Amino acid sequence: MVTKKDNMKVYQNEETKIIVNEEWCKSCGICINYCPKKVLVANEKGYPVAEKIDDCIQCMLCELRCPDFAIRVENRKKVANYNMKDGSLED
């Protein structure tokens, strides 16, 4: 499901919510290129579109490597904190 509020594009399924801030995104392609599950594809403006959201493993790499704080990934069942030790998520 895709919704749009202000400049936030929200992609979601039952598990995952991927939020793209299209006003802040500069189409650098880093998130798209390094997603280990190829969840993201570029639209005509180069913004990431979560086409295969069902494949997302919530590794958070896209969020951590985005230089513009323009993409965020949320687990819809729990809001996880960042775990410093191994980068995994903790409650």
Add this chain to the structure above:
Amino acid sequence: MKNVIEKYIRKEMFPHIWCPGCGNGIVLGALIRAIDSLGWEKDEVAMVSGIGCSSRITGYVDFNTMNTTHGRALPFATGIKMSNPKLKVIAVMGDGDCAAIGGNHFIHAARRNIDITAVIINNMIYGMTGGQYSPMTPTGKFGSTAPYGNIDQNFDLSALAASAGASYVARSSIYNPNQGTRFIKKALSKKGFSVVEIISDCPISYGRMNKLRTPVKMMEWIKSISVPKKTWEKLSVEEKKDKIPMGEFLDICIPEYTDKYKEVCAIAQEGGGNE
């Protein structure tokens, strides 16, 4: 992930001024996540920078911030720390800012072992002014002032900091933001002069002159030159060429400068000294 970034940035300043794919934003994210994980109040933190693209970082965060002159982040940070040792003082510098014009300040801040965390965003070039080579540009790489390749040797900034007297020294890269965040957190928790060098990209100034024009190409290059410290130690001199070791290089406990200064004040007030 919990949106920790929003809590610490000056949202009205965004989108930031940095170019698409510039590593400065990735380092900013790592810094914020590290600070957040320590649970520090925003008012406890003082962040100081000099001049350069990377130094604009202080404009984007809602701590006590100071954007000073080129190469002088550490002298200002030293003043802040000496006048209010309770503050958590962080100096963010570019490689030019830190190793060229600010090189002496860097060595002496390390020598004093003053409780400041230095985060160096090393994109190996003067980004802001159009790609002049810096003391961190690798030998043979190109800059606008090295159109035939750089003939200088580059510094090993981490080794320099360790030998000058720092307490904690580590190096990571924007390719590995988890590791970077972890090192910054350790550096922030360390009492003494702590240094985290983050290898970063500048697709515009460095990339343009070194056939790495896109952010992804720059990332790939950084990935290809990065070697974990343990692997690095086993490499031959030839194999070490063009590679950079990543990891923690120093983590020791030695007397810190503001503590020692407090002791001096106490001795002076009691009328002690060398008389």
